[in-house]
Amino acid sequence: MSEAVWKKLQGLEKPTLAQLFDSDPARLDTFATELELGEEENSTGIRFDWSKTHLDAAHVAAFEELAAVMDFAGRRAALFAGEIVNTTEGRAAEHTAQRGIGKEESVDLAAMYHHRMAAIVEAIHRGAMGEVKHLIHIGIGGSALGPALAVDALARKGALVDVHVVSNIDGCALEQAFKACDPATTMLAVASKTFTTLETMTNAESAIAWLRDNGVEDPYGRVVALTASPEKAMEWGVDETRVLPFSESVGGRYSLWSSIGFPVAMALGWPDFAEFLAGAAAMDVHFRDADGIDNLPLRAAFADQYYTRLLGCQTRAVFAYDERLALLPDYLQQLEMESNGKSVKMDGTPVDGPTAPITWGGVGTDAQHAVFQLLHQGTNLVPVDFIASIEPGHDQASAHHRILLSNCFAQGAALMAGKASEDPARAYAGNRPSATILLDEVSPVTFGALVAFHEHRTFANAVLMGINPFDQFGVELGKEIANKIEQGGTTFDPSTEALLAIAGIG
Ligand code: F6P
Numbered sequence: 001m002s003e004a005v006w007k008k009l010q011g012l013e014k015p016t017l018a019q020l021f022d023s024d025p026a027r028l029d030t031f032a033t034e035l036e037l038g039e040e041e042n043s044t045g046i047r048f049d050w051s052k053t054h055l056d057a058a059h060v061a062a063f064e065e066l067a068a069v070m071d072f073a074g075r076r077a078a079l080f081a082g083e084i085v086n087t088t089e090g091r092a093a094e095h096t097a098q099r100g101i102g103k104e105e106s107v108d109l110a111a112m113y114h115h116r117m118a119a120i121v122e123a124i125h126r127g128a129m130g131e132v133k134h135l136i137h138i139g140i141g142g143s144a145l146g147p148a149l150a151v152d153a154l155a156r157k158g159a160l161v162d163v164h165v166v167s168n169i170d171g172c173a174l175e176q177a178f179k180a181c182d183p184a185t186t187m188l189a190v191a192s193k194t195f196t197t198l199e200t201m202t203n204a205e206s207a208i209a210w211l212r213d214n215g216v217e218d219p220y221g222r223v224v225a226l227t228a229s230p231e232k233a234m235e236w237g238v239d240e241t242r243v244l245p246f247s248e249s250v251g252g253r254y255s256l257w258s259s260i261g262f263p264v265a266m267a268l269g270w271p272d273f274a275e276f277l278a279g280a281a282a283m284d285v286h287f288r289d290a291d292g293i294d295n296l297p298l299r300a301a302f303a304d305q306y307y308t309r310l311l312g313c314q315t316r317a318v319f320a321y322d323e324r325l326a327l328l329p330d331y332l333q334q335l336e337m338e339s340n341g342k343s344v345k346m347d348g349t350p351v352d353g354p355t356a357p358i359t360w361g362g363v364g365t366d367a368q369h370a371v372f373q374l375l376h377q378g379t380n381l382v383p384v385d386f387i388a389s390i391e392p393g394h395d396q397a398s399a400h401h402r403i404l405l406s407n408c409f410a411q412g413a414a415l416m417a418g419k420a421s422e423d424p425a426r427a428y429a430g431n432r433p434s435a436t437i438l439l440d441e442v443s444p445v446t447f448g449a450l451v452a453f454h455e456h457r458t459f460a461n462a463v464l465m466g467i468n469p470f471d472q473f474g475v476e477l478g479k480e481i482a483n484k485i486e487q488g489g490t491t492f493d494p495s496t497e498a499l500l501a502i503a504g505i506g
Contacts, residue, residue: 086470098257139191146256183214195232279448297456318361329361
């Protein structure tokens with residue numbers, strides 16, 4: 001049935017952005033929406049402006065039909081009800097329960113784990129582990145990208161503890177953290193859902209050795225484990241009192257809200273971490289309750305599908321016009337590409353069109369002087385998201401922020417308007433789409449809502465494509481082969497054999 005809707009979508013007229021604005025004076029009211037967050041007296045919000053995309057009434061109606069055909073309402077209800085939505089792994093996907101929205105038992109369990117985490121965070125702040133000035137957080141993928149982003153976004157003005165996130169197995173990453181930390185006042189957070197990930201466990205062993213070699217008598221006593229496999233953490237050497245569990249039903253790339261967020265709470269303090277969860281919960285409630293085009297993550301997914309499936313765009317770009325959000329593109333790469341980079345549908349049959357585009361991006365204004373040439377005049381059509389904050393994150397002269405925002409808004413305007421020229425090399429075709437997400441401020445509340453928005457957008461895209469966003473079997477084969485290389489005894493293709501021989505491995 002979805003084929004018929006896609007056919008209809010393909011057959012619809014595709015007016016230019018200029019035509020869309022000209023023909024609909026209310027376009028901004030329909031496609032630019034403020035979402036209020038927080039309590040009335042400290043109300044804050046985010047503006048989601050999708051008016052510079054090619055969505056129009058006809059496409060919206062057809063995409064709403066597609067959502068109905070793909071049972072968006074049913075799959076969303078199943079997500080929030082804690083049903084088995086990750087069918088290939090037989091699991092629920094209960095990241096929203098971490099924010100207090102979801103199945104009652106799961107919400108209660110998450111609240112209990114958070115209560116324990118809050119107590120441990122506060123005890124460490126009060127000195128329960130001696131003086132703690134530095135925290136080396138060791139994890140990879142979903143166990144590192146979220147904490148690194150959140151700490152960078154929210155703790156720049158001062159952190160209760162100095163956090164270093166180490167993910168790469170390359171020892172250079174650990175050494176950089178060691179250089180910045182005094183072993184006598186450093187604690188470790190070992191973050192791994194499975195507590196088996198090779199990179200994380202190797203880095204954790206080396207960090208323990210570093211503490212021991214530098215006079216810490218009981219290095220395991222300086223470790224907090226963040227995991228859905230508490231027994232494995234205890235077997236490895238962490239005392240039960242310092243193991244912070246979370247549920248198996250929380251996916252790795254959706255786990256920032258669980259105990260994986262420990263370094264964020266350590267850096268900011270528990271009250272701010274609670275605000276961060278509340279911001280995400282506000283987005284959950286919006287996503288759960290709003291319908292059709294009024295649902296912001298679904299609206300964004302309609303536009304994503306327009307560009308990926310109707311126009312064949314192979315990438316989408318995200319530019320943070322805010323240094324605090326510099327790591328957002330990295331975070332979104334895992335969220336979107338590990339979730340939706342799939343070739344089979346929920347029922348195991350091949351997909352009937354492209355799935356996740358390649359997510360890439362950077363920070364404005366740096367990116368303007370590096371990659372924007374291609375966005376404005378290249379042959380690839382790249383839908384772009386701009387993300388900015390009205391409040392600056394610094395105390396420098398106001399010109400900095402004014403120029404930053406002017407540049408951000410100028411890029412969207414330029415992409416859309418283009419510019420004619422007699423000289424083809426100087427002409428801009430225009431009609432290039434962008435969306436703008438404008439935060440009132442970068443605060444725990446708005447940041448929580450921003451991240452949750454992207455989680456739900458990813459889910460909504462998956463539903464429209466009929467795929468499961470919660471498994472990631474595509475990462476396994478490379479891991480298997482790396483293990484075989486480590487173990488020795490397997491013969492590989494001639495190219496790989498030659499590389500191994502030259503590097504002296506195996
Ligand atoms: O290899 C992919 C992956 O499984 C991600 O999905 C996950 O976030 C990451 O590895 C880390 O896994 P873990 O938290 O179990 O160490």
